[in-house]
Amino acid sequence: MVGGLAGDTVEVNSELQVLQSRGLMGKVVDKLDLVSDPEFNIALQPVSALGGVKQFIKSLLGVGSEREQVPEDIAEQQTRDGVISALLRKASVSNVRQSLVITVTVETEEPRKSALIADTIV
Numbered sequence: 001m002v003g004g005l006a007g008d009t010v011e012v013n014s015e016l017q018v019l020q021s022r023g024l025m026g027k028v029v030d031k032l033d034l035v036s037d038p039e040f041n042i043a044l045q046p047v048s049a050l051g052g053v054k055q056f057i058k059s060l061l062g063v064g065s066e067r068e069q070v071p072e073d074i075a076e077q078q079t080r081d082g083v084i085s086a087l088l089r090k091a092s093v094s095n096v097r098q099s100l101v102i103t104v105t106v107e108t109e110e111p112r113k114s115a116l117i118a119d120t121i122v
Helices: 009-019 022-032 049-061 065-069 072-090 111-121
Strands: 091-095 102-106
Touching: 009 091, 009 102, 022 072, 022 111, 072 091, 091 111, 102 111
Parallel strands: none
Antiparallel strands: 091 102
């Protein structure tokens, strides 16, 4: 429930936009250290057999080596941005029609993690 609002559609839509903004999601990523969570950071996920073969072939062909030339601070920002995007895909924010009630839902592999992330967003 959003407090202090007059009930205007513009106010409710503004709250919805803030709750699903990259800026807020970035704060959630930082607070919960989601960059260290393999569910959100694909670089931490184990490489499948097919993925390993693809990486091997790319290394033989010299494809993808430009990624290694990216400065560390830019690589960290790109990783964080990817984690924020992953969080945005797993989270949804909606308004119950004709009310000031806003629903925040996060779907992850673990129910407790989902609840923690949703609570942190709110």
